[in-house]
Amino acid sequence: MGSPxxxxxxxAVAFVWPPLTWLVGRAGLRAxxxxxxxGALLTFAAVLWGVLAGGGEWAIAWVPSWGLxxxxxxxxxxxxxxxxxxxxxxxxxxxxxxxxxxHLRAKGRLHDAPRFHxxxxxxxxxxLGLATAQDLLLLFVFFxxxxxxxxxxxxxxxxxxxxxxxxxxxxxVTAGSGVLLLAAVAWTWxxxxxxxxxxxxxxxxGVAVLVLVPAMAKSAQVPLHxxxxxxxxAPTPVSAFLHSAAMVAAGVFLVSRLHPILxxxxxxxxxxxxxxxxxxxxxxxxxxxxxxxxxAGSTIAQYGYMTVxxxxxxxxxxxxxxxxxxxxxxxxxxxxxxxxxATGERSLSAVGGLAKRLPVLAVASLVAxxxxxxxxxxxxxxxxxxxxxxVAGRGALLVGLGLAATISTFAYSARxxxxxxxxxxxxEGARAPASLVLPVVLLAALLLVGGWSGVGLxxxxxxxxxxxxxxxxxxxxxxxxxxxxxxxxxxxxxxxxALPWLRSAIARVLAVAGRVGPGAIFDALxxxxxxxxxxxxxxxVRHLRPRLAHTLIPTxxxxxxxxxxxxxxxxxxxxxxxxxxxxxxxxxxASGGALATISTASDTAMVMALTVVGFxxxxxxxxxxxxxxxxxxALVETISTIMLLAFVMxxxxxxxxxxxxxxxxxxxxxxxxxxxxxxxxxxxxxSRPAGGTVATRYMExxxxxxxxxxxxxxxxxLDTVGEITVIALSLATVAVLLHPGPxxxxxxxxxxxx
Amino acid sequence: MxxxxxxxxxxLFLPSIVVAxxxxxxxxxxxxxxxxxxxxxxxxxxxxxxxxxxxxARRILPLRYAAAVAGVGFLIVVGTAVLPAILGAPPLQNxxxxxxxxxxxxxxxxxxxxxxxxxxxxxxxxxVSLVLARASNGSGRRR
Numbered sequence: 001m002g003s004p005x006x007x008x009x010x011x012a013v014a015f016v017w018p019p020l021t022w023l024v025g026r027a028g029l030r031a032x033x034x035x036x037x038x039g040a041l042l043t044f045a046a047v048l049w050g051v052l053a054g055g056g057e058w059a060i061a062w063v064p065s066w067g068l069x070x071x072x073x074x075x076x077x078x079x080x081x082x083x084x085x086x087x088x089x090x091x092x093x094x095x096x097x098x099x100x101x102x103h104l105r106a107k108g109r110l111h112d113a114p115r116f117h118x119x120x121x122x123x124x125x126x127x128l129g130l131a132t133a134q135d136l137l138l139l140f141v142f143f144x145x146x147x148x149x150x151x152x153x154x155x156x157x158x159x160x161x162x163x164x165x166x167x168x169x170x171x172x173v174t175a176g177s178g179v180l181l182l183a184a185v186a187w188t189w190x191x192x193x194x195x196x197x198x199x200x201x202x203x204x205x206g207v208a209v210l211v212l213v214p215a216m217a218k219s220a221q222v223p224l225h226x227x228x229x230x231x232x233x234a235p236t237p238v239s240a241f242l243h244s245a246a247m248v249a250a251g252v253f254l255v256s257r258l259h260p261i262l263x264x265x266x267x268x269x270x271x272x273x274x275x276x277x278x279x280x281x282x283x284x285x286x287x288x289x290x291x292x293x294x295x296a297g298s299t300i301a302q303y304g305y306m307t308v309x310x311x312x313x314x315x316x317x318x319x320x321x322x323x324x325x326x327x328x329x330x331x332x333x334x335x336x337x338x339x340x341x342a343t344g345e346r347s348l349s350a351v352g353g354l355a356k357r358l359p360v361l362a363v364a365s366l367v368a369x370x371x372x373x374x375x376x377x378x379x380x381x382x383x384x385x386x387x388x389x390x391v392a393g394r395g396a397l398l399v400g401l402g403l404a405a406t407i408s409t410f411a412y413s414a415r416x417x418x419x420x421x422x423x424x425x426x427x428e429g430a431r432a433p434a435s436l437v438l439p440v441v442l443l444a445a446l447l448l449v450g451g452w453s454g455v456g457l458x459x460x461x462x463x464x465x466x467x468x469x470x471x472x473x474x475x476x477x478x479x480x481x482x483x484x485x486x487x488x489x490x491x492x493x494x495x496x497x498a499l500p501w502l503r504s505a506i507a508r509v510l511a512v513a514g515r516v517g518p519g520a521i522f523d524a525l526x527x528x529x530x531x532x533x534x535x536x537x538x539x540x541v542r543h544l545r546p547r548l549a550h551t552l553i554p555t556x557x558x559x560x561x562x563x564x565x566x567x568x569x570x571x572x573x574x575x576x577x578x579x580x581x582x583x584x585x586x587x588x589x590a591s592g593g594a595l596a597t598i599s600t601a602s603d604t605a606m607v608m609a610l611t612v613v614g615f616x617x618x619x620x621x622x623x624x625x626x627x628x629x630x631x632x633x634a635l636v637e638t639i640s641t642i643m644l645l646a647f648v649m650x651x652x653x654x655x656x657x658x659x660x661x662x663x664x665x666x667x668x669x670x671x672x673x674x675x676x677x678x679x680x681x682x683x684x685x686x687s688r689p690a691g692g693t694v695a696t697r698y699m700e701x702x703x704x705x706x707x708x709x710x711x712x713x714x715x716x717x718l719d720t721v722g723e724i725t726v727i728a729l730s731l732a733t734v735a736v737l738l739h740p741g742p743x744x745x746x747x748x749x750x751x752x753x754x
Numbered sequence: 755m756x757x758x759x760x761x762x763x764x765x766l767f768l769p770s771i772v773v774a775x776x777x778x779x780x781x782x783x784x785x786x787x788x789x790x791x792x793x794x795x796x797x798x799x800x801x802x803x804x805x806x807x808x809x810x811a812r813r814i815l816p817l818r819y820a821a822a823v824a825g826v827g828f829l830i831v832v833g834t835a836v837l838p839a840i841l842g843a844p845p846l847q848n849x850x851x852x853x854x855x856x857x858x859x860x861x862x863x864x865x866x867x868x869x870x871x872x873x874x875x876x877x878x879x880x881x882v883s884l885v886l887a888r889a890s891n892g893s894g895r896r897r
Binding site: 631632635636638639642643646647717718720721724725727728731732734735738739 | 787789790793794796797800804821824828831832835867870874877878881882884885886888889890891
């Protein structure tokens with residue numbers, strides 16, 4: 001680990017290209033796609049160069065007072081995940097040029113295409129950052145960045161309610177559980193005072209659990225798996241990238257990265273979680289009808305395999321599995337997308353017999369399906385071999401469950417491919433452009449080359465695991481792995497043959513599970529949150545008067561307590577000289593204005609009366625030799641008068657408004673009490689002896705001569721930051737409320753909900 | 755009336771902006787600060803809105819960038835607070851520090867508080883213009 005370039009160059013390329021693509025998109029859509037393709041290929045080339053150059057490491061001190069640093073390294077694990085993400089990403093970007101154009105043209109928002117490419121590239125960049133991060137906090141940052149970008153990508157069709165709900169579910173599950181990861185980071189820092197992974201000892205079980213829950217949520221493992229089938233409303237290239245090679249891989253990556261410091265108890269839990277996920281995902285894949293949902297179920301199950309492997313301590317096997325699965329699954333997702341493009345159908349029952357119409361796609365997809373099912377001559381055979389080798393020595397239960405898992409994989413792979421390409425031809429006019437077929441062919445070719453004893457990927461995995469290179473080869477003997485593979489093919493064929501009778505039963509089981517399962521609980525929680533928000537909104541907004549009273553009365557009580565607790569001076573009436581006459585006159589005018597505000601007939605007159613008060617006070621500051629304060633007061637008064645008038649003038653006049661029922665004597669008593677209180681508090685403060693405070697001393701050394709400037713930007717600058725934040729928020733809120741658009745619709749919906 | 759306001763708006767807009775900038779910049783040596791500067795700029799925009807109405811004003815002034823100006827200003831303010839903290843100093847640390855001689859650029863004293871003031875000015879000017887422009891869209895419907 002020496003030179004920083006092998007890690008810096010890929011990261012720089014990856015993070016420069018998303019904004020570049022977006023900018024180029026303003027010039028032209030085709031140019032944006034070409035830029036995106038170039039960016040993805042360059043990123044892949046840069047990672048490959050970095051790997052061939054032997055990797056590298058780069059660190060920069062970051063908040064040195066807390067001992068934090070940003071450390072990136074292109075080590076073996078980073079190389080594997082980086083290459084897989086960049087490789088599949090490049091293929092997907094090539095594919096999505098034509099696909100997203102057709103997709104968006106149908107919706108009439110073709111101009112959004114560059115944003116799509118930029119987001120895909122940004123996701124790739126986030127994955128690279130995650131893969132190379134050597135620091136827990138950085139891991140968290142990139143982990144969350146992938147969640148945020150995936151939210152934008154899954155909900156890319158923001159005109160579709162279902163897509164928005166699905167992206168929100170994905171965000172809540174993956175980024176929401178990501179908060180646990182942040183908690184784990186904070187806990188680790190408090191205990192170890194460092195976040196560098198290489199310096200950390202074994203993690204406490206609590207921290208490990210806080211790490212594993214978000215990791216499993218990201219990899220769509222039961223019980224946090226339900227977001228993945230819903231996310232299938234995303235455009236197909238998104239699924240092909242995020243839901244095969246990138247987003248879901250982030251969870252398994254996190255566990256692999258931290259595997260050396262995870263305690264053994266939680267690793268056992270991983271085995272259980274993985275096995276349940278294989279079962280649930282397998283059932284979904286065997287029974288679903290929508291093409292992409294079959295693949296989503298398969299992804300849940302396949303990541304279950306990797307979770308089991310990680311639980312059994314086989315990081316090398318899991319890493320290999322990630323690579324092999326990513327190639328096969330993205331090819332199948334792209335197949336589903338091309339089939340939908342060619343026929344307009346999205347479900348397995350609506351397509352069939354496409355082998356004649358789309359022969360090239362059929363062959364490429366057959367290779368990918370065979371790889372997923374673990375047939376020899378493809379890379380997929382080795383992923384199953386790795387899995388069998390790992391479970392073989394671990395007792396009959398694990399072997400049996402593992403066998404059941406691979407049998408179901410075989411069956412749903414066969415179901416997917418035969419359902420699309422065999423049977424009676426239904427779509428005579430179906431045709432697919434080469435740009436939607438060639439990427440699949442490319443991935444299939446890679447799977448076949450890898451089937452030649454797993455070249456390439458094996459070397460990568462050897463580097464990733466560091467200690468134990470994988471043994472991958474075809475052995476023509478009766479070793480357990482081979483026997484299990486044979487059993488898988490026979491059992492899988494049987495299961496596939498029996499599927500027509502079993503499918504409805506599985507669907508019934510899943511329907512029952514769907515009503516009480518984690519997905520239903522999540523929906524109930526979200527619905528409850530929404531109801532609570534509406535209820536709070538009602539309490540806050542419906543009755544303004546009591547609402548204000550609830551805020552103002554406790555505030556007044558606190559202010560009163562503070563003042564009367566440290567009552568310093570008796571109420572003093574200072575000397576009044578002749579020169580104070582203008583001051584007294586001004587105060588009299590202000591008082592008159594104040595009285596006028598409560599007795600005016602129209603809103604406009606009330607605003608004007610208030611303005612009289614304000615400007616008189618501003619003039620008084622000038623009389624008191626405080627020109628800067630007077631300046632600010634006059635400016636504020638002008639702006640607020642204009643704004644108040646702008647808001648008050650469109651209102652219906654008072655006669656047209658239904659006057660709220662109120663009892664005059666209560667209002668009178670409350671007003672007198674409030675005014676008297678304010679009067680006494682102010683008088684007490686003015687009676688205190690002046691000068692000699694910290695503020696006075698500070699004023700002398702602060703920059704500048706203007707009092708207001710010195711106070712705002714120097715003496716209490718941090719308070720100004722807080723206040724300016726409040727001002728920014730309220731201005732933004734007012735602007736949004738004034739803007740005709742979604743928020744008004746929301747208000748209408750809230751109003752209708754009452 | 756409208757003609758008079760339009761003439762005033764034409765005459766006063768640029769001088770007002772100059773005054774606003776002067777307030778922002780002079781904050782560290784004399785009267786004024788970013789907040790006042792922003793308010794003056796907002797008033798100038800209000801004058802144009804009053805004289806020409808929302809549609810014409812949008813044509814004359816780049817009002818669609820008001821939100822962006824406010825956002826950038828806010829980021830500057832938060833940035834001046836956070837950046838020193840990241841670099842290991844107390845938040846909002848002044849360079850050159852409080853009490854030391856400011857770097858003189860003509861009549862202007864330059865220190866990092868100037869950046870802070872500029873941010874506040876941009877935030878206030880942008881926010882006020884945004885709200886006024888939007889409010890003027892809705893008003894006048896009844897009268």
